Amino acid sequence: MADHSVPEIVIGRLPIYLRTLELFAKEGKTITSSQELGERLGFSSAQIRKDLSFFGEFGKQGTGYNIEYLQEQLREILKVDRVWGMALVGAGDLGHALAHYRGFEPRGFRLAAIFDNAPEKIGTRIGDLRVHAIADLPRVLREMKLKIAILAVPADVAQNIAHQLVEAGICAILNYAPLHLTVPARVKVYDIDPVVGLQGMAYYL
Amino acid sequence: MADHSVPEIVIGRLPIYLRTLELFAKEGKTITSSQELGERLGFSSAQIRKDLSFFGEFGKQGTGYNIEYLQEQLREILKVDRVWGMALVGAGDLGHALAHYRGFEPRGFRLAAIFDNAPEKIGTRIGDLRVHAIADLPRVLREMKLKIAILAVPADVAQNIAHQLVEAGICAILNYAPLHLTVPARVKVYDIDPVVGLQGMAYYL
DNA sequence: TAGATTGTTAATCGATTAACAATC
């Protein structure tokens, strides 16, 4: 189960299923079906059943899926049945917004260290975290055994810092810098560039 | 050219090509090739040529692509050869970060109005924009003829506000709320949920 | 010219969906 032959596009949908199950649970639902989930998300019910079938059998014929149980299973598959510490690099406006975001912890993530290179920021506190110098990246990341980093620095220094993150043992980077990072194949990168989204939509205007 | 039969997945890559061409130009390059672009981005050169071929012939055999010219063409195709005004709904931490972001304007977008429902925020200024009450959405959006909105409000009010945006004539929504919005088919939505990205990467840890 | 690279076709590859037996 959950072997490496599961297509990446399937993995990418699981967090969306999980998020929607959490919403259903909050709405007081206890049971759902691939059809109901699909209608809410704009996916076909067949796709949802197929995606889940890569990992096991989680439903009951004639009834559907127990929401609580399917949430547990998806969290386990995605390895978010725990809380991952993350490094944040970049304490600008975006860095501050991320540092104050309350949505990480309930979904498996928590900021554990913040880095920036501006002398006036180093040593200050954001929430309950101290801002470290980027020179301290290797030491702090290894001490805290962090595997995930959020990159929220200007584009012109992002590739350089990405390299340092990889050197320091980071395996996954949430990249807010508006460029493609070149990293070793074993390192995962997920890009967030709002303008890419906006430009894609502008085509249809 | 540029008709509606171009796959959405192709449209989604054009902004990434454009972004990289801008980087190349900044690095002083004037010519590139599908191979060079592909190597930088991790795409095959064939894919890049095929994607571009939906819209015309922009290259020269034996030489490649003039970067300046291809940028112009992509901007025209994507309709970002102009600057689109956008409404921002939600003046929290994220809203402030977006309001201060300098990366929109050079790539075809500009915040034109900000809305929030907190009485203590209404009437205050963020940058050079006044914060309007959400009740003023229909009037202001129509007056300014805005077609694009950024939704940066808590999840529990996002669907309701999305509906108001659509009613007020919005055609494209950049959605930062962590849930799937239900909107008419003619309205485009692009979702940004950092936790979805993180959870997808956590699977591979 | 020789070398390089495009634009395009056809083949391959992979993802989605329709359909249905199994069964709750």
Place this chain on the structure above:
DNA sequence: TAGATTGTTAATCGATTAACAATC
């Protein structure tokens, strides 16, 4: 039981890639 929904197969659909003639 009758109705509903799963998990899975096979068919369909769509996207990617390899290959190459055209040509700069």
